[in-house]
Amino acid sequence: MRFYGTELSSRLMLGTAQYDSPAILADAVRAxxxxxxxxxLRREAAGAQAGQAFWSLIRDLGVPVLPxxxxxxxxxxxxxxxxxxxxxxGTDWIKLEVIGQGDLLQPDVFGLxxxxxILTDDGFKVFPYxxxxxxxxxxxxxxxxxxxxxxxxxxxxGRGLNNIFGLRALRAHYPDIPMVIxxxxxxxxHASAAFELGFDAVLINTAVAKAGDPVLMAKxxxxxxxxxxxxxxxxxxxxxxxxxxxxxxxxxxxxxxGEMI
Amino acid sequence: xxxxxNGEPHEVRAQTLAAVLEELGYGGARVATALNGNFVxxxxxxxQNLREGAELEILAPMQGG
Numbered sequence: 054m055r056f057y058g059t060e061l062s063s064r065l066m067l068g069t070a071q072y073d074s075p076a077i078l079a080d081a082v083r084a085x086x087x088x089x090x091x092x093x094l095r096r097e098a099a100g101a102q103a104g105q106a107f108w109s110l111i112r113d114l115g116v117p118v119l120p121x122x123x124x125x126x127x128x129x130x131x132x133x134x135x136x137x138x139x140x141x142x143g144t145d146w147i148k149l150e151v152i153g154q155g156d157l158l159q160p161d162v163f164g165l166x167x168x169x170x171i172l173t174d175d176g177f178k179v180f181p182y183x184x185x186x187x188x189x190x191x192x193x194x195x196x197x198x199x200x201x202x203x204x205x206x207x208x209x210x211g212r213g214l215n216n217i218f219g220l221r222a223l224r225a226h227y228p229d230i231p232m233v234i235x236x237x238x239x240x241x242x243h244a245s246a247a248f249e250l251g252f253d254a255v256l257i258n259t260a261v262a263k264a265g266d267p268v269l270m271a272k273x274x275x276x277x278x279x280x281x282x283x284x285x286x287x288x289x290x291x292x293x294x295x296x297x298x299x300x301x302x303x304x305x306x307x308x309x310x311g312e313m314i
Numbered sequence: 315x316x317x318x319x320n321g322e323p324h325e326v327r328a329q330t331l332a333a334v335l336e337e338l339g340y341g342g343a344r345v346a347t348a349l350n351g352n353f354v355x356x357x358x359x360x361x362q363n364l365r366e367g368a369e370l371e372i373l374a375p376m377q378g379g
Binding site: 068069070071072078091092093094095096097098099100101103104105107108111120121123129130133134136137138140141142208209256258259 | 320321338339340343344345346347348351352353355356371372373374375376377378379
């Protein structure tokens with residue numbers, strides 16, 4: 054699995070927010086065998102060491118970081134945040150969020166395309182958080198994105214894959230573009246389903262961080278991702294409308310009093 | 315000179331962005347800066363002058379999803 058030419062050690066990307074403690078976050082990252090962790094930037098008072106402590110913890114984990122522009126509602130704000138993140142985290146990868154609607158944290162896809170072009174021209178490797186819309190996907194690719202991150206469902210909702218048809222169409226239309234289901238995954242089965250649909254990776258945060266046992270849930274997601282991917286690679290059977298006996302019927306006893314149907 | 319730092323009013327004596335960061339106690343911290351909405355790379359902070367009413371953002375690493 055490669056993003057912008059970089060080989061990932063796993064297809065599970067893990068957010069670092071909302072954990073009860075840094076130790077639980079670190080254990081969850083290890084249990085998930087996360088291939089990437091997402092990080093962010095926030096205001097910090099002078100003398101506060103939270104940011105430095107967090108950065109030390111992430112660096113010690115040795116997992117590639119993907120900074121985000123979470124909370125940005127405009128193109129200029131997102132672009133400036135991305136530039137600041139590139140300097141602080143030392144990476145030109147950026148998970149680009151331009152939020153257009155507060156209740157659903159729905160991407161402003163017009164601003165997203167514009168910001169993608171600006172950042173790509175500035176040398177960034179953009180991971181746009183988008184919807185499953187095919188036309189938007191085309192515009193993002195034309196703007197320079199080489200990875201797409203469609204939502205499964207609104208951020209933090211845990212609703213899984215809301216529009217299977219749309220996601221399948223997106224996947225089928227761009228079979229060679231790396232795609233990550235970015236938001237809305239709530240349970241390990243949702244992650245398996247994403248791989249079965251043909252997606253290349255999943256990005257999960259709330260579903261792990263807010264589980265009763267985040268470290269066990271991180272492991273569960275790791276296993277679910279592996280299962281979904283292996284299941285897809287194994288070429289699953291087609292669905293049928295009618296039953297077909299799996300036990301051979303040849304030589305079935307007919308004289309035991311059962312009714313013939 | 316009065317400026318806003320992360321949305322809060324501050325009175326500072328220093329003139330350059332680099333000196334203001336030192337004066338405010340951010341010296342050596344892993345932070346990124348933006349002045350009036352524009353990113354200022356670390357290498358340009360010492361040549362970046364601030365004016366009265368400047369809006370300075372100082373951001374540090376944080377957890378994110």
